[in-house]
Amino acid sequence: MILVFKTLTRFKMRKKDIEFMRKGYKGKDSSRLALGLIKPKSKVLSAGCGPGRELEFLKKINCDVVAIDHDKEMIELSQEIEPRAKYVLGEIYEYEKPDSFDYIVCLFNTLDYLRSEKEVIMFLRKSYDNLKRGGKLIITIGPKNWNLRRFFRAFFSFKYNRIGAQSYKKIMSWFGNLAFKINKVRIGDELLVVARK
Numbered sequence: 695m696i697l698v699f700k701t702l703t704r705f706k707m708r709k710k711d712i713e714f715m716r717k718g719y720k721g722k723d724s725s726r727l728a729l730g731l732i733k734p735k736s737k738v739l740s741a742g743c744g745p746g747r748e749l750e751f752l753k754k755i756n757c758d759v760v761a762i763d764h765d766k767e768m769i770e771l772s773q774e775i776e777p778r779a780k781y782v783l784g785e786i787y788e789y790e791k792p793d794s795f796d797y798i799v800c801l802f803n804t805l806d807y808l809r810s811e812k813e814v815i816m817f818l819r820k821s822y823d824n825l826k827r828g829g830k831l832i833i834t835i836g837p838k839n840w841n842l843r844r845f846f847r848a849f850f851s852f853k854y855n856r857i858g859a860q861s862y863k864k865i866m867s868w869f870g871n872l873a874f875k876i877n878k879v880r881i882g883d884e885l886l887v888v889a890r891k
């Protein structure tokens with residue numbers, strides 16, 4: 695009985711998640727601003743591309759895009775929106791292409807989806823290595839406060855075995871002693887982090 699309930703709610707959540715993600719970043723100022731920082735014709739890695747929300751924009755400004763996601767269905771959905779990008783099925787914290795990208799974008803709470811701090815730190819390290827000198831890792835994440843929204847996110851994070859929402863202090867601590875130069879700004883209840891190599 696519990697298994698049937700869990701499977702049904704998971705299926706419903708997933709369908710809702712996908713529908714939501716396909717609506718674009720309307721009303722999501724942090725992610726729209728993040729994309730606005732990217733110069734046309736850049737080489738960009740979309741880390742956790744999902745169903746392709748950011749890819750359409752990146753291709754419009756003639757970026758050379760590599761998109762990685764560990765979920766085959768997400769890659770297939772994204773390919774429908776942007777077939778010209780190069781797709782990689784794999785873990786964002788394992789992907790290695792040293793000195794290759796002008797930008798790495800990890801938008802809209804994708805960091806929350808990782809399963810442990812170890813995975814997040816590995817992702818940040820790999821991102822440092824994968825960026826060209828002067829390249830930027832751009833992350834959007836939130837919400838910060840322990841409110842109802844965060845409570846529910848924490849609940850679902852537990853259910854789906856994710857690291858979930860963390861305090862901004864914690865997020866910044868993950869950068870540890872990596873030699874990034876970091877700028878961060880709060881937009882509403884979200885955090886936009888720009889880490890330059």
Ligand SMILES: C[S@@+](CC[C@H](N)C(=O)[O-])C[C@H]1O[C@@H](n2cnc3c(N)ncnc32)[C@H](O)[C@@H]1O
Pocket residue numbers: 715741742743744745746747748762763764765768784785786787800801802803804807808
């Ligand atoms: C919140 S969605 C964001 C998608 C897209 N970037 C956006 O802003 O709409 C997070 C995506 O990251 C993917 N993901 C989560 N953990 C991952 C991992 N370890 N490696 C690769 N992809 C991952 C999920 O499959 C999901 O498609």
